[in-house]
Amino acid sequence: MMKRTIYLGISFLLLLAGLGACKKGNTYYEDYQVKYTSYDGTTLQYLEDQGSTYDSLLLVLERVPDLRARLKDPADTLTFFAMTNNSFNNAIDGMNAIRKAANRPFLYLEDVPQKLMDTLTYHYAFDGIYDTDNLKDFVEGKVIQSIDDYRMTLKYKVSSASGIINGGQQQIILSDMNNSIFQRYWQESNTSVVNIRTTNGRLHILAPSHNYGFSKLATYLK
Structure with missing residues (x-):
């Protein structure tokens, strides 16, 4: 008993x-509510202030001065999807694996033709403010033109956590539409961090698995 x-x-x-x-x-x-991490400085200053995390991106921005100037300008307003070094390593490694198989010499970021680098990098920047708060009502995602008038899609997503559907981290899926209305041809990439509020816009960080240029370096420079 x-x-x-x-x-x-x-x-x-x-x-x-x-x-x-x-x-x-x-x-x-x-x-759970939309939360912002505020940074008292421009988007470019934020990237420069993070140690070596964005070294490759900053190198690319040196080669794309028009975009760099806009990310630095406190009077401008841009939404930018930043990439860590790993995203560039993914792109370079993928491209060089194909070049190696074809017995062609390796190429690196400094070897990418200027026009191609401009085009690929512009696709991560958008005029105005786009964050989870103003994307969550678009169930199928929102088609947005990048600063060079290339169509991309931004889609709000909340991951599941501890078995609770839509109870986890807020994310934005950035998709390259590849000039097609058919979603099966799109290439998408998820964010690891969203809604960083800088003095001249919004900054989202793409997941380390992202491939800079959505694998187009391997396509154009194989």
Whole structure:
């Protein structure tokens, strides 16, 4: 009898603990709101202020001075999708793997033709403000023209967490439409960080798995 009483008591405590955890979890996700990380400086200053994380991107921006100037200008307003060094490594490695198979010499970022580098990099920049707050109502995503009038798609997404659907991290899916209305031809990439508010726009960080140029370096320079 004593053992049964102890067992029932422990079971009751575990049940209360489980209910408490569920309540806390549900409250957290129900109250989940758009949050911004504010940076007191321009988008370019933010990238320069992050140590070596964006070295490759900053190198590319040196070669794309028009975009660099806009990201630096406090009077301008841009939404920009930044990439860490890994995204550029993915692109260079993929391109050189194909070139190696064809017995062609390796190429690197400084070897990319200027026109191609301009085009690929412009596709990550958009006039105005686009963040999760003004994208979440577009269920199928929103077609946006980049600063060189190339059509891309931005789509709001919330990942699942702890078994709760749409209860996790807010994300934006950036898609290269490849000049097609058919989604099967699009190439998409997810973000790892969204909604960084700088003094001249919004900054989103693409996941490290992203391939700079949406694999187009391998296509054009193979």
